[in-house]
Amino acid sequence: MQRKINLLLLFFSLIGGGVAFLFGEWLLSWYNDMSSILLVGIYFAIVALGIGIGCLLAEMISPRLNGASWKQRYLGLSWKLLPIMLVLALGVGALTEFVYELNFGGVKPIKNVVMAIDDSGSMAQSDPDNSRYSAAKALIARMDNDNQVAVVTFNHEAVVVQPLTPLSDSQNREKVLTAIDNLKPTEGGTNISGAISEALKEIDSDGKKNQGAMVILLSDGVSNFDTSRELQTYIDRGIAVNTIGLGMQDPAGTQLLQDIAKITGGHYYDVTDTALLGDVFQQIYDRLGDRTLLTVRSDATADSPYYAAVRILSLMLIGAGLGLGLGIMFDNRHLAKSFGIGGVISGLFAGLVLEFGLSGHNFTDGLIRLLAVLILAAIISLFTGVIPVGEGRIYRNKKNNAASTPTSESFPGRRRNRNSKGF
Numbered sequence: 001m002q003r004k005i006n007l008l009l010l011f012f013s014l015i016g017g018g019v020a021f022l023f024g025e026w027l028l029s030w031y032n033d034m035s036s037i038l039l040v041g042i043y044f045a046i047v048a049l050g051i052g053i054g055c056l057l058a059e060m061i062s063p064r065l066n067g068a069s070w071k072q073r074y075l076g077l078s079w080k081l082l083p084i085m086l087v088l089a090l091g092v093g094a095l096t097e098f099v100y101e102l103n104f105g106g107v108k109p110i111k112n113v114v115m116a117i118d119d120s121g122s123m124a125q126s127d128p129d130n131s132r133y134s135a136a137k138a139l140i141a142r143m144d145n146d147n148q149v150a151v152v153t154f155n156h157e158a159v160v161v162q163p164l165t166p167l168s169d170s171q172n173r174e175k176v177l178t179a180i181d182n183l184k185p186t187e188g189g190t191n192i193s194g195a196i197s198e199a200l201k202e203i204d205s206d207g208k209k210n211q212g213a214m215v216i217l218l219s220d221g222v223s224n225f226d227t228s229r230e231l232q233t234y235i236d237r238g239i240a241v242n243t244i245g246l247g248m249q250d251p252a253g254t255q256l257l258q259d260i261a262k263i264t265g266g267h268y269y270d271v272t273d274t275a276l277l278g279d280v281f282q283q284i285y286d287r288l289g290d291r292t293l294l295t296v297r298s299d300a301t302a303d304s305p306y307y308a309a310v311r312i313l314s315l316m317l318i319g320a321g322l323g324l325g326l327g328i329m330f331d332n333r334h335l336a337k338s339f340g341i342g343g344v345i346s347g348l349f350a351g352l353v354l355e356f357g358l359s360g361h362n363f364t365d366g367l368i369r370l371l372a373v374l375i376l377a378a379i380i381s382l383f384t385g386v387i388p389v390g391e392g393r394i395y396r397n398k399k400n401n402a403a404s405t406p407t408s409e410s411f412p413g414r415r416r417n418r419n420s421k422g423f
Helices: 007-028 036-061 068-073 075-101 131-142 170-181 192-204 232-237 251-264 274-286 305-329 333-357 362-385 398-404
Strands: 110-118 148-154 158-166 212-219 240-246 268-271
Touching (some): 068 075, 148 170, 158 192, 192 212, 240 251, 305 362, 333 362
Parallel strands (some): 110 212
C-alpha cells in the first residue's frame, strides 16, 4: 500500500475530460428536443468515457498504479469493465438531475404565459413591419403542449384578444395564431398599467392553482405606472414579468421596463433591431423553468440556497460515481476507494464552480462547465497521492485462490509434533 501519483494518468484524464466536454456541449444543443434528465445522464456518461479511456491508456503505457502484472493479466478485463463506469455515471447523473428538477417549498412549474403587446401609434415607427406579431406567432408555434397562452394588446386601453388557451389541442394553437394574424396597428397612447391589470385577470381565470405563470410585456414607450402598488400582487404570488424595450427613445420608458422586470423577478431585454425579436421571445421561453445541473437556474429558484445545496451534493455523488467506476474498471478495490473519495472532493469543488460560476451567457457558461469537468478529472487522478493504493482485485477466481492458499498440508515438514514440547 503506497501513496503514488501517475502524472501521465493525470495528463491523459485531463485530455479525455476536455474531449468529452466538446461532445457534451454538442449534446447540450439538443436541450429543447430531449428530456433534460436523460440529457444530463448522457452528458456525465460521456465525461466518464473520456476520463476512463484516458486513464486506461495512461496505465497501459505506464502502469504505475496497477503494476505490470495488471497490464499482463487484467488489461483486457479493464476494457470489458469500462461500460460499467458509463452506466454508473449515466444512472447517477440522471437520478440526481431528477431530484434537482423536483419542485419543493411551494415552487410551481410555469405553464401559463400571457403576452402583452404594445399596439400604440408609436409602434408604426418602432416596428413598421410588425415583426412583434411574427415573433409572438413563432414562439407560440414552438411552445410545449402543456402550456397555456393568452394575448393582450394595449394602446390607451388594454384588450384581451385571446383568453388563456391550452395548447394541447392543435386547433387551439391555430386559434391563437389566427387571433394574432388579425391584429393591426392602432393609434393611441401606452397604457402599461392596463396591460399589467388585464394580464393578471387572465392568469386568475385559470383554475389550476398548482401552476405558475409569467408575463411577456413588449413596449416602446413610457406610461404612468406605480410599481410599488400595481405590482404588489405579482410580487406576492411570484409572477415574473419579462419586459422587452423595442427601439426605446425615452430613458424614462427604459427605466420603467427595467424596474418592472427587476421587481417581479423577470428579465429586461433591450432590442434595437426588430429582426432580433424572435430570438428574444425564444430566449425568454427557454428560460421558463430552466433548472438543470449544467445550466443556470432561471426560474423562481434562482436564488434558492436549497437548490444550490442540491446541485453541489449532486455533483459530489456524480464525482463519487466516476471515481468508483474507475476503480471497478481497473478491478482494484483500493483504487475504487481512493478514486471514490477523490470523486466526492472533486464533485464538491465542481459543484461550487457550477453554482457560483454559471451566469446564463453561452460562452462563459461553456468555460465554467469545462472547468468543472477538468476539476473532476484532476482531483480524482491525484487522490492516489492522498489515500494509499496497492493491488487488490475486486473480481476473484475462488478456485484459483483456494488452490494457491498455503495450508499446513502443503508443508508437512512444518507441522507441529503434538507429542513434543518444542516446535
